[in-house]
Amino acid sequence: MNKVVKNADEAVKDIPNGATLMLGGFGLCGIPENGIAALIRKGVTGLTCISNNAGVDDFGIGLMLKTRQVKRMISSYVGENAEFERQLLSGELEVELIPQGTLAERVRAGGAGIPAFFTPTGYGTEVAEGKETREIGGKMYVLEKWLKADFALVKAWKGDTMGNLIYKGTARNFNPMMATAGKIVIAEVEELVEPGELDPNQIHTPGIYVSRIFKGENYEKRIEQRTVTKS
């Protein structure tokens, strides 16, 4: 059960134009940096990207917007990216904005075989327009459907060759759910180890979900808002 591929280029080599992708990360924290760089080198276009955010102008998914590889974004918050806003207002880019918790749950549902669920989020707002609503126990809920993708690109801290993953800090965010909701799941890790080296008690994503794994290189881990206190 060895899922190791040589590098990011090999991991993404069969992603076709027009594919639907999930990309883990919150802001620039826990994003698949190596996978994004490989997608840009490959030049694949017409992508639908499901990701909580859209990066910044010169990092993360923002880099793929600059090269016009993204046709459609499905996100909850896209406020840090001037090029994104320009493409959106000019109609070059389609965007679907989804409440963050609904996005997380739709992805989770996609991976867990739950085709739809009722949530209170967004009832009475434009998010609920055209969707089925129902009263349950005196409160109104909106029916939301699962989300799935052709490929999911996730980033973990450590992984083994069988695809078991451990995340670090708040770099976990959307990665565990996305790792369950792609037909092909590509994991990049900072440390790649042999089976048995990770404590099974600590595994966040069991290897069953992961199709390919590789050791990423040269992580920049850019910080959006570097805030410090003087000691």
Next chain:
Amino acid sequence: MPLDKFSIAKRIAKELRDGYYVNLGIGIPTLVANYIPEGMDVVLQSENGLLGMGPFPVESEVDADLINAGKQTVTMLKGASLFSSADSFAMIRGSHVDLTVLGAMEIAENGDIANWKIPGKMVKGMGGAMDLVAATENIIVAMMQTNPKGESKLLPACTLPLTGKACITRVCTDLGFYEIKDGAFHLIEIAPDVMVEEVKAKTLGKLVISDNLKVMEL
């Protein structure tokens, strides 16, 4: 004098109770963390997957893998825990968070809130705000009474796309603390040295001055 943003945060901090799990939004709400009373046990939830959020790090502690919902570098306190975004919003939608403080662009006299979109102008997205207002019972909105153009943000009805319907019951602005009930803003506390006339002039929605109106203590 109307309150500054720090004093608004200070007033809202008086609503904290021992043992609360609290979610603080971006902007003025974040400042509430600076005024948690000494000795009170309050755990801060950051919706990107952290309970037990601590202060900003010193330079040597900065960790790119540890940020808050505003994408700022933070630290973890003893007893902190980390989890996925799905777990985080399970806590929020499942009403496990005791208090949410968030900002707003408009509040209506029926408790509607708008804070995520200005059509044709600003398209940043709602982030976690719609989930927070849809499920949390205990929400306080922290904001200025008027927008930068001087127009009231307490309205008969929201003009911007809604974040949530009839879900806000308490608002603290630079002029006062309001309860929303029976289709009106009930002014229960007024900022020190602010005249009721100023509140009236800057409230477009239905305003009721409480019989027990108090001057805000800070």
